[in-house]
Amino acid sequence: MAADRRTPPRDLPVVETVDASFLEGLLGYNARRASLAVIDVFLRRMAPYGLRPVDFSVLSLVVHNPGITSRQLCTSLGILPPNLVNLVAALERRGLLERHPHPRDGRATGLHPTAEGRRLMDEAERTAAALEAETAARLSATELRTLLKLLRKVYAAD
Amino acid sequence: MAADRRTPPRDLPVVETVDASFLEGLLGYNARRASLAVIDVFLRRMAPYGLRPVDFSVLSLVVHNPGITSRQLCTSLGILPPNLVNLVAALERRGLLERHPHPRDGRATGLHPTAEGRRLMDEAERTAAALEAETAARLSATELRTLLKLLRKVYAAD
DNA sequence: TATTGTTATACTCTATAACTATA
DNA sequence: TATAGTTATAGAGTATAACAATA
Numbered sequence: 001m002a003a004d005r006r007t008p009p010r011d012l013p014v015v016e017t018v019d020a021s022f023l024e025g026l027l028g029y030n031a032r033r034a035s036l037a038v039i040d041v042f043l044r045r046m047a048p049y050g051l052r053p054v055d056f057s058v059l060s061l062v063v064h065n066p067g068i069t070s071r072q073l074c075t076s077l078g079i080l081p082p083n084l085v086n087l088v089a090a091l092e093r094r095g096l097l098e099r100h101p102h103p104r105d106g107r108a109t110g111l112h113p114t115a116e117g118r119r120l121m122d123e124a125e126r127t128a129a130a131l132e133a134e135t136a137a138r139l140s141a142t143e144l145r146t147l148l149k150l151l152r153k154v155y156a157a158d
Numbered sequence: 159m160a161a162d163r164r165t166p167p168r169d170l171p172v173v174e175t176v177d178a179s180f181l182e183g184l185l186g187y188n189a190r191r192a193s194l195a196v197i198d199v200f201l202r203r204m205a206p207y208g209l210r211p212v213d214f215s216v217l218s219l220v221v222h223n224p225g226i227t228s229r230q231l232c233t234s235l236g237i238l239p240p241n242l243v244n245l246v247a248a249l250e251r252r253g254l255l256e257r258h259p260h261p262r263d264g265r266a267t268g269l270h271p272t273a274e275g276r277r278l279m280d281e282a283e284r285t286a287a288a289l290e291a292e293t294a295a296r297l298s299a300t301e302l303r304t305l306l307k308l309l310r311k312v313y314a315a316d
Numbered sequence: 317t318a319t320t321g322t323t324a325t326a327c328t329c330t331a332t333a334a335c336t337a338t339a
Numbered sequence: 340t341a342t343a344g345t346t347a348t349a350g351a352g353t354a355t356a357a358c359a360a361t362a
Contacts, residue, residue, distance in 0.1 A: 012261045012268055013225035018234045022218055026286060027294055027302070028200050028211065030309040031193035036236070037313035038186040053186065054329095060180055067171035071343060076176045078194070080331065085345060103170045107338045107343040110170055128184060136185055138311050144185065147312075150305040151188040153296050155195035212352095229320060241353065243322060265320040265361045319362070329352070339342070 027154070038135050045131050049124045050094070054079070056124060058087055059113070062097050063121045067110040069102060096120060185312070196293050203289050207282045208252070212237070214282060216245055217271070220255050221279045225268040227260060254278060 023029045042053055051059065057077050062068055070088065074081050088111065091097050096117035102108035113121070136144045181187045200211055209217065215235050220226055228246065232239050246269065249255050254275035260266035271279070294302045 012258055012270070014261055014268070015223045015226045015230060018219065018226060018230050019222050020219060020234055022222055022283065023215055024310070025290075025306070027290055027306065028193065028196040029215070030306050030313075031189060031196055032211075033236075034309040034312040035186065035189035035193045038189055042186050053190075057181055057187070061176065061178060064177050064180055065173045068173045068176060069343075072173060072176050076178055078191075081344065082332085082346075082348095083330065100170055102343090103172055105339075105343080109344075110172070112170075125180065132183075132185055136312065139308065143308055143311075146304065147308040148183070148185065148188050150297060150301055150308070151192040152182070153301075154192040154294065154305075155188075227320080238354065239321065240323075240325095240355085260320095263320080263362075267321075317362100320360085321358105322360105323356105323358080325355085327352100327354070329350100331350075332348085333346100335346075336344085337342100338344105339340100 031151075031154075041131060041135050042128070045127055046124065049120060049127070051120075051124055054087065055091065056128070058084075059091060059096060059117060059121055060125065062091075062111045063113045063118055066112050067100075067102075069105075069108045069110060071108065073111070091117070189309075189312075199289060199293050200286070203285060204282065207278060207285070209278075209282055212245065213249065214286070216242075217249060217254060217275060217279055218283065220249075220269045221271045221276055224270050225260075227263075227266045227268060229266065231269070249275075 039053055042056075046052070046056055049056075054077075058073060061073055061076060065072070070081065070084055073079065073088075074084055079087075088097070088099070092099060095114055098112045098114055099109045100112060102110045132144075136147075139147065197211055200214075204210070204214055212235075216231060219231055219234060223230070228239065228242055231237065231246075232242055237245075246255070246257070250257060253272055256270045256272055257267045258270060260268045290302075294305075297305065
């Protein structure tokens with residue numbers, strides 16, 4: 001599948017600087033680039049806690065919502081049930097949360113943070129807040145508030 | 159790995175409505191959610207053209223930058239070279255672009271849109287622009303401009 | 317020696333089907 | 340009959356190492 005080398009060097013155009021202006025005008029393109037940039041920093045700063053973004057999200061919801069079920073986690077975070085199983089199992093093995101039978105629904109399992117889970121999340125959430133200010137250092141506090149508001153407007157009413 | 163069913167139904171908390179307020183205050187969380195929502199619509203509306211977001215991005219850059227190299231595409235879009243190969247090969251097989259030797263660098267290959275490639279992108283880009291207005295219908299034109307500007311500010315200076 | 321494009325490959329993420337136990 | 344949780348598995352997306360051809 002090599003290019004046709006028999007073609008003589010004719011009037012073929014050469015690109016010096018790439019024009020990406022069309023893509024840069026699209027919301028999807030910019031939202032994706034921004035989210036990748038932010039998540040990249042997040043990944044590096046959360047590595048010491050052994051938490052990927054998805055682990056952070058799950059454990060954060062468990063800490064702020066003791067007794068939350070897997071189903072509620074999936075709905076809140078847009079994770080499919082089969083993909084949550086190992087996530088929760090790993091956090092349980094690390095002693096960061098416990099599973100107890102749901103008091104009112106025998107099918108469900110309530111997820112509860114352990115003392116260690118609360119302690120870790122307290123640290124991790126403070127790191128996340130600091131990181132937030134840092135990542136968005138190019139934005140004023142007002143700009144950051146506006147950005148969050150507009151982003152929520154884009155996906156909230158789905 | 160079942161929950162301990164011997165535990166009697168004690169004072170275990172039950173979550174009625176999930177509190178996600180901490181996550182909703184994080185830029186990364188909101189950027190990710192927004193980008194997934196926008197890309198989901200994009201995916202559905204571009205399916206008739208047989209273009210995923212990444213195909214759209216690649217072909218758009220080729221159309222707007224005839225002669226662009228794989229390396230330039232990778233740098234512009236944050237794709238790793240090995241993962242671009244099959245992408246370009248597929249677009250070539252569909253007759254949407256052609257590969258010709260680079261006039262000034264024997265190692266490189268220039269990518270050039272075919273007439274069919276230009277025609278398809280013309281349609282696809284008009285659909286993308288329409289979709290843009292639609293997806294962001296909850297935002298005013300001013301809000302959309304502000305959102306794009308702030309998103310670029312987040313990732314631009316990386 | 318460095319760079320472009322490529323192959324092979326591995327790892328993660330996401331998605332679907334099917335099962336169990338409870339409601 | 341429907342739902343919560345689980346298993347197994349398939350597919351897409353993303354990553355690294357190593358190579359040939361050219362600079």
